[in-house]
Amino acid sequence: MISLWDYPDFDAHESVSFFRDEAAGLTAIIAVHSTHLGPAAGGTRLWHYADKGDAVTDALRLSRGMSFKNAMAGLPLGGGKSVILADPGVDKTPALLAAFGRAVDSLGGRYITAEDVGMTDQDMLAIRQETRHVSGLPVGEAAAGGNPGPLTALGVYLGIKEAIARALGKSSAAGVHVAIQGVGSVGGGVARLLAADGARLTLADVDQARAGALARELGADLAAADDILGIEADVLSPCALGAILDEAGIDRLQVPIVAGAANNQLKTPADGDRLTARGILYAPDYVINAGGIINVALEYLGQGDRAEVEARIAQIPERLEAIWAEASQTREAASAVADRMAMRLIGRG
Template sequence: MTAFWIEPDFDDHELVQLVSDRDSGLTALIALHSTHLGPGAGGTRFWHYAEPADAVRDVLRLSRGMSYKNAMAGLPMGGGKAVILADPAGQKTPQMLAAFGRAVNSLGGRYVTAEDVGITEADMVAIARETRFVSGLPVEGDAAGGDPGPFTAMGIYHGIKAAVRHKLGRDDMQGVHVALQGTGSVGGGVARLLARDGARLTLADIDAARAQALADELDGDAVPADAVMSTACDVFSPNALGAVLDEEGIARLDCAIVAGGANNQLARPEHGPLLAERGILYAPDYVINAGGIISVTLEYLCRTEGGPCDINEVRRRIALIPERLQQIWEESAASGLSPDQVADRMAQRLIGRG
């Protein structure tokens, strides 16, 4: 396993822990970037990595992103993340989830976990049998919590509309062309919300059948996964995995706006300014995609501290995402810094590192 401290994405993380459980076959990483504002909160990703170093890089970047995301969303939580290293077949067992739950519990509340890619509500229930430091559990009625995907989609939808208003001067989405990369829980949710407003949709996914089915449902178009970034559109919305915005990816873009839910969309820090140089408005990912963590955080605080439990409070806080984006874009225009640079500086000040 790569030494954490020589990784370029190691950013004075408070903890990077390798978890290995021989009996269950579990290999996982848990990273805490900052607990300045509260316990490190962030989901667990179940993914097959070609190389262990890729998992290290992912957990470091994701946990730092959670510090920034929670701070910018005004949540009393720090930033943490976990990745469970799946085998090529993606085998996931109850024993593996139980071992992971015990690992989370051993941190004594410094890390609070929830769903991410490859993890379901049912998995969270299994993990919760071993630890109380978990959220994203099934809820009933109008209580906050449950699957964070729809709430992430809601925030992205609000953010795309804010970007269209800021960049294109449009107060409606009728006929606005949005090309969405990824049609899973989040991307599919965004697409359905945009379709309701009359947006024109182009959809792509590594699961071509899923993209085509959604296109048929929403009267949109489906294109191959490797073609969506070069689609001429108003908004490119990345909602799959990260690091798609590198030199090659940015050169392929034919859009006015990039606004989507994928974490760590910028492959490296220099790619944010490169987008700005091309005149493309960027919605920093950890600001626009905060809806899910808002939901699971309020669920957790409701259960543990008696905080607000009403889903309407979740929706109210998600509706503030456009205001934060607007502040970032205005400061970007005034300072000459790219939106990602502005957002990073704001977040770093909030976690005591600015």
């Protein structure tokens, strides 16, 4: 039996906590990677894992990514993540959410949660009944906080435009062909922003009905979820789940740019080198997709309104450009440069 320390993605995590409440139907993991800069912040993902070991891997990878994301975004927060192991066909219940809130509270503020895949701002309200260490709550229109999806989408959109300028020499997304994998809250938001600029879109999602509806709304093309990696386009924007960029996936790419919202897009660090070897400009995921955490962090910290959130998100292209400039100078993968910068910021460089 593999021990936690033997997982390839265990990276000196400060703590990994397992929670089980049989009466409430809760099985959850909360991973705290680093509190060097402040309490560990990161959302809760509710997902069905066919293999429970995959849930551990997800928690480890995602929490490390949050350490890097928060550090690179200039937030006084560490990195953590939680996953709730969902049974197929079983809905979230008030009892499950309450039990998870108690789990978060038991860590005494070392971990702050918010919504991620499978969770909503209304779920955060339910969790808030059991702990104050939660953000992403429903808020007024001009306030920081609430559903982080649209703010994540805004940052990704701005990052894609910066990548287009650097790799294609174009000042706008008009006429640029962007293939988007995953059109949920974030991917759908990215698609709408790009469509407003006149970009040509190809959309794919495991929920074909959702992708089809958005394609009709925006006048976009539609591709099967299994085919989107091989689409010939200007930009591939992965906005679904991670680990899609492995050796086989990268071999299929027919794009000069990869820039999207999905966490942990690279299956291994070597895959960043593979992208570089193929001349593909890569936007490190935890830099380009930081809009959502900026939003919920400023809500939790009480440091500004929606205008302040958007001003900070507007700095994402500058961070990407600094990474790309150094990568070009040192002939390294952009992912390696970003990792090195983030490691220094969390005191591990």
